[in-house]
Amino acid sequence: MSIDVTIWSDIACPWCYIGKRRFERALAEFPRRDEVRVTWRSYQLDPTVPDHDHRSETEYLSQAKGIPVPTVQQMVSHVVEQARGEGLDYDYDSIVVANSRRAHRVLQVAKVADAADGGHRADALKESLLRSHFVEGRDIGDGEVLVRLAEEAGVDAAEALAALDSSEMEEAVARDVAEAGAVGVRGVPFFVLGGKYGVSGAQPPEVFRQALDLVAAETAPALISVDGGAGEACGPDGCL
């Protein structure tokens, strides 16, 4: 049976990308990795970010959160260092401040396409959105950028374009955010393994491995039969 991992995360979220890499490192060493099925859920840390903002990320953070610039810079250098430790070359000077809601809508349409054919578009798009934002200085609030990234991830371009301002996809985003609240998520990244074990934040790979092992121990490769015998059923030889 599959081992389900649900990950709530945002795009403009430095620890989400770092946490993704740490989870992936744990997964790479996990013997039953082929059974793991990841579901990306939307979360918006700051829905009030303007669609486009010409301030630098540092200025924006300082002004929006009321944090002195030197404190923001300290935070940034810590994040940049931790990212580098995961092979991620964050370029804070090039970051384009943008609201992530349209990116999340496109992610939702990628999930719908995946549900239809078992594809992995959402995985690919999540990765390229984070890379675009933190490494490549691309504007993840821009419709053209989003459609191009979606297309590269295997999403139909027309569907990605329609998703940008789709109320249906917006509702899918809102459902994810609401469920995060119900589960008790107060920050991201937030991982739920096997519907049961919560891992908050970009923990070291060992913590993810511990959680994966807990789920694996409880998720036997074979089913546990309730009531032992088979009830009345239909099989290849009929319904007798």
Place this chain on the structure above:
Amino acid sequence: MSIDVTIWSDIACPWCYIGKRRFERALAEFPRRDEVRVTWRSYQLDPTVPDHDHRSETEYLSQAKGIPVPTVQQMVSHVVEQARGEGLDYDYDSIVVANSRRAHRVLQVAKVADAADGGHRADALKESLLRSHFVEGRDIGDGEVLVRLAEEAGVDAAEALAALDSSEMEEAVARDVAEAGAVGVRGVPFFVLGGKYGVSGAQPPEVFRQALDLVAAETAPALISVDGGAGEACGPDGCL
């Protein structure tokens, strides 16, 4: 967290409808029923059934399975009696022998639409397909019938029509059937609760309740936090 129930079943499967009712009875009494999320998976008991066949169900079963007519009739009266016990008025004389593959494709497109907006079209369609086949004597191999039923269940008529002969939906059906094989399903209905507990056949409601209770005991309403503390994360006040 949600309690996942996966149900493999076919349409032309008398125990699938009876099992559905028995599961529903257990669910109605289950305190955490609002957390239960059912996923219908496709299964084809007999992919060799012709698209349309003018024999009666009894003749077909006898000739296709090589079972003497009196034995088939005995089986049928047992099934009819059990169905009646669940409030289902099976009418074997009116059953139209048909291949269920196009019905499954339409069910798959209903699931895709549900995935996009959290709807319950697949539930509604599964119910109406079974009722159409066993109670109302409608031809579930007929495209017009299928599109009408899908529309009544909230599926877009054009999407239902396209699904009838869609290779993409056929692949979704094939994936479900393949996964059934991997899980060890040898007959239907087959229920998997919490990704772990298997219930084979139309068991009495008490068995479903027992399995639901087992999953509930292991699926605490609150998450179990791995590593206790929170890792580095971004929250409403920033990423510090």
